[in-house]
Amino acid sequence: MVEPTPAVPAAAAEPAARFTGFSLWYGTFQALYGVDLQVEAGRITSLIGPSGCGKSTLLRSVNRINERLGYVRTEGAVAVHGVDVYAAQNALVQVRKQVGMVFQRPNVLPLSIRDNVIFGHRLHSRGAGRTTRADEDAIVEGALRQVLLWDDVKDRLNRRAAGLSLEQQQKLCIARLLPVKPRLLLMDEPCSALDPKGTEAVEELIWELRGEYTILLVTHNMAQARRASESCVFMLLGKMIEHTPTDEMFVTPQRQETADYIEGRYG
Amino acid sequence: MSAPPPHPDTAALDRRDLAWYVDKLVAVLVFVGGVSAVVFIVGIFAFVTHEGWGFVSEHFSLRGFFGSIRWAPTSTSNPTYGALALIAGTASVTGLAMLVAVPFSLGAAIYIAEFATGRTREVLKVLVEMLAAIPSVVWGFIGLSVMNPLIIDVFNVPIGLCVLNSGLILGLMAAPIMTTIAEDALKAVPDTYREAAEALGATRWQVTRRVVLPAARQGLLAAVLLGVGRGFGETMAVLMASGHAINLPTSPFDSVRALTATIAAELGETAVGSTHYQALFALGIFLFVVTFVINLSADLIVRGIRKT
Numbered sequence: 001m002v003e004p005t006p007a008v009p010a011a012a013a014e015p016a017a018r019f020t021g022f023s024l025w026y027g028t029f030q031a032l033y034g035v036d037l038q039v040e041a042g043r044i045t046s047l048i049g050p051s052g053c054g055k056s057t058l059l060r061s062v063n064r065i066n067e068r069l070g071y072v073r074t075e076g077a078v079a080v081h082g083v084d085v086y087a088a089q090n091a092l093v094q095v096r097k098q099v100g101m102v103f104q105r106p107n108v109l110p111l112s113i114r115d116n117v118i119f120g121h122r123l124h125s126r127g128a129g130r131t132t133r134a135d136e137d138a139i140v141e142g143a144l145r146q147v148l149l150w151d152d153v154k155d156r157l158n159r160r161a162a163g164l165s166l167e168q169q170q171k172l173c174i175a176r177l178l179p180v181k182p183r184l185l186l187m188d189e190p191c192s193a194l195d196p197k198g199t200e201a202v203e204e205l206i207w208e209l210r211g212e213y214t215i216l217l218v219t220h221n222m223a224q225a226r227r228a229s230e231s232c233v234f235m236l237l238g239k240m241i242e243h244t245p246t247d248e249m250f251v252t253p254q255r256q257e258t259a260d261y262i263e264g265r266y267g
Numbered sequence: 268m269s270a271p272p273p274h275p276d277t278a279a280l281d282r283r284d285l286a287w288y289v290d291k292l293v294a295v296l297v298f299v300g301g302v303s304a305v306v307f308i309v310g311i312f313a314f315v316t317h318e319g320w321g322f323v324s325e326h327f328s329l330r331g332f333f334g335s336i337r338w339a340p341t342s343t344s345n346p347t348y349g350a351l352a353l354i355a356g357t358a359s360v361t362g363l364a365m366l367v368a369v370p371f372s373l374g375a376a377i378y379i380a381e382f383a384t385g386r387t388r389e390v391l392k393v394l395v396e397m398l399a400a401i402p403s404v405v406w407g408f409i410g411l412s413v414m415n416p417l418i419i420d421v422f423n424v425p426i427g428l429c430v431l432n433s434g435l436i437l438g439l440m441a442a443p444i445m446t447t448i449a450e451d452a453l454k455a456v457p458d459t460y461r462e463a464a465e466a467l468g469a470t471r472w473q474v475t476r477r478v479v480l481p482a483a484r485q486g487l488l489a490a491v492l493l494g495v496g497r498g499f500g501e502t503m504a505v506l507m508a509s510g511h512a513i514n515l516p517t518s519p520f521d522s523v524r525a526l527t528a529t530i531a532a533e534l535g536e537t538a539v540g541s542t543h544y545q546a547l548f549a550l551g552i553f554l555f556v557v558t559f560v561i562n563l564s565a566d567l568i569v570r571g572i573r574k575t
């Protein structure tokens with residue numbers, strides 16, 4: 001399924017996300033060690049590595065959602081499209097507008113399907129002129145169509161989102177990001193709570209979104225990384241080990257640790 | 268082949284050692300404790316009903332009891348038992364108390380559950396629980412000796428023992444327990460909702476208002492209902508701060524008399540079994556039913572949350 005990707009114009013080489021010497025501690029436990037990484041814009045980059053190596057932590061550092069915990073300390077920098085996320089103390093909301101996140105378990109809000117989709121838009125459109133009901137309807141329809149959910153739910157937009165199947169919920173979680181027009185989507189094992197059919201459907205959707213959005217996809221499933229991404233990052237024990245195009249990584253890994261992992265020696 | 272010798276441990280399996288007896292004893296004690304709760308509830312209700320029944324069956328009429336404000340049980344010529352003023356007294360004090368307590372306790376609960384972190388949160392929680400432990404007579408004392416002169420001064424009224432005074436006192440009394448229950452309701456909202464909303468760029472307050480409060484609304488309603496129940500049943504503070512005058516209140520500065528305060532003040536001075544005595548128990552039945560219904564609704568609402 002990995003086709004030659006349309007070459008990203010070399011001039012627009014500003015990465016969607018750039019980590020420079022980024023370290024992170026949970027209390028006294030260091031979870032990331034000086035990560036240097038550039039996530040190319042407009043592509044799908046998958047993040048693989050054994051459980052506990054810091055994939056989620058790295059992902060959650062981009063939109064600083066980690067800091068909800070209150071005992072997180074960081075060093076180094078993360079920039080999203082050139083904006084230093086950790087310097088922009090007051091612009092966190094702006095950063096999160098640019099960066100959508102999909103979680104491991106679908107976490108729809110306890111609202112109707114429609115309200116879930118329009119939630120982010122309402123947050124960010126305040127002051128920028130009234131959005132009419134019709135505008136909202138159009139936004140909801142557009143987002144749901146884009147995640148291939150419209151036909152399933154168009155007759156029950158006002159029902160609770162929690163009544164949907166897990167696959168539909170996860171698609172809804174992706175749909176609610178789109179009205180805010182983020183540039184980067186962070187996905188933390190978005191299929192791990194789904195059955196094989198749901199996994200396939202959501203993977204297909206992720207593939208569809210490629211190009212329009214930059215996607216950083218955490219997975220512990222190597223087959224998924226191989227199927228669904230163009231570029232691949234391997235992490236081990238909090239360190240970034242290797243970052244190469246996906247097809248190269250799985251054929252000719254550059255580092256011994258990567259080779260060992262791909263051959264299943266870390267489980 | 269002879270039968271195999273009994274397994275050496277068989278005897279040990281059947282041993283009734285100290286732990287066995289302690290276990291049985293505790294089981295019995297705990298059972299008695301559990302049953303006694305039911306026995307007491309039923310027993311108290313039976314007692315109150317029994318004592319008040321004479322009045323209900325002989326002197327009670329809907330208009331006379333609920334429609335009249337004349338509570339004059341000691342009149343020698345024409346004793347009357349109109350409870351309307353007492354009910355209005357309790358209702359007005361409780362109503363004002365809720366006006367005070369609901370914003371305070373919801374605000375406190377939201378702050379503790381959604382905004383405060385670490386030590387601040389822990390300290391606040393302990394403080395709120397300590398507030399809940401202040402005896403009601405102390406609150407009544409504050410109403411009598413602090414609020415009373417204050418109200419007289421500030422509002423330039425002849426007497427400060429009134430709906431305002433007892434409502435404020437009762438509101439402050441009910442707020443801690445309401446805060447605790449409301450905070451539990453907010454805590455019960457899964458954190459994944461907050462995380463999802465925050466990742467979408469919501470501020471703390473937006474998360475609270477658009478996600479957490481709607482998700483917790485049943486629990487918050489239960490907290491308010493329990494506060495109402497508390498207000499209805501409170502006696503001592505209301506007795507001390509309300510002025511204890513039979514009155515249909517038309518302003519917050521009117522003195523009133525509450526149902527509970529009436530019972531507390533008069534029961535000691537009546538002859539057991541007299542009509543007056545029975546009428547006080549009839550007030551008791553009414554109170555019991557009202558608080559029971561309120562608490563039951565709160566309980567059912569909370570149960571409803573658990574199921575969904």
Ligand SMILES: Nc1ncnc2c1ncn2[C@@H]1O[C@H](COP(=O)(O)OP(=O)(O)O)[C@@H](O)[C@H]1O
Pocket residue numbers: 026029031049050051052053054055056057058069
């Ligand atoms: N909230 C937390 N508090 C303390 N340690 C954590 C927390 N979350 C993750 N960790 C630790 O950080 C390391 C990386 O975790 P994580 O990023 O979740 O790994 P992965 O997603 O690759 O499985 C693990 O050792 C984990 O135990």
Ligand SMILES: [Mg+2]
Pocket residue numbers: 055056057188
């Ligand atoms: Mg993870």
